[in-house]
Amino acid sequence: MGNSDTPLIQLKGVTKVYGMGQSEMHALRGIDLTIESGDFVAVMGPSGSGKSTCMNILGCLDTPTAGSYKFGGLEVRGLERDQLARLRRNYIGFVFQGFNLLSRTSALENVELPLLYRGVSSAHRKEAAKRALNLVGLTGWEKHNPNELSGGQQQRVAIARAIVTEPSVLFADEPTGNLDSARSIEIMELLTRLNQEKGITVVMVTHEPDMAEYAKRSVHFKDGLVVS
Template structure:
């Protein structure tokens, strides 16, 4: 069985809007997927379903052998807490809290003691090149640095699956490239399966596979060009 799979997935809302229309999808462990599509195409709904933030109206969702569609809201929350990491366009950091404390926060919810939280958070900050900024408040950091803290917060939890929602949307081109190279290294070196929602084709090419949504269905499912993926490889 695939790491992640959707079978005949539908999502409808009370107003009659159908965000997903019979989607079938397979994601293998270690893939880096770019999810694209115009506004209203269903890509955000897809990300919310895969991240256990929302549930299907009908169909099946399997995650690492577990059928998510049979779980209660509380059980889905546990899957999010222990298996899935999130990186958002708006960073979602606490402004008057240090970078280290921001990274530690979700580890507190997982029940780790202070020493373990600190060690994991520092290791994650080192991984994204921000160890020397650990004591700085998030509002003292640049946009690119704040997004790196957000990525550190996600990977400190050692997720099986990372969902990045427009991770470069608030960044300039230089910072965007830095973030994409970081995500690529996490995918290659740590084997983290990544789903990135983006509307930027240049950023999507860092992924190994592109899914294009339109009217609640996958219209294009293709491997990305090799140029971006292989440029830093020997």
């Protein structure tokens, strides 16, 4: 995807309007944002500021009303649905506040899931899932189900699942939102390590200034615009 001079992510004049006529809601009013490969960006702003809408567009879960979104130099707007799905599957990892793990399924099987969708063979899936769990410090916990793991461990499994495909970028939405402060620091240190050692670009939505400090830079949203 693109050469090294091409930014990983480039939004130009991106707007998002929901509804029509009287009930029109302008979630984004013209966003310009460039994220280089290897960056670690904290996305901040009050509820309703447009940051979640922006993250959904970046993650190819939603499309802009107007403007340009280039991923690795490729214009995302013109892509067909299956091309978008492929882009998500091959280049993007997601981590959510609520872990979203399958409850009666072992840590290893949870991490294998994205590879199952890709049609990777069972042996290769296990191998890759073990590697990912090792990266997040959970070697020895492969057979445990989520209910046998602490919140911090569950979030690590979720991160392992997001990185098992070796994505270019990890989108993390309030990844420490459900964790106490000690676990939150662990997760932020883990994301920092993945960013620095594995070169994974991290884009993280957070409400907490002390979590945002782990990022290389912060982007602040207000009223559908990037204000700083």
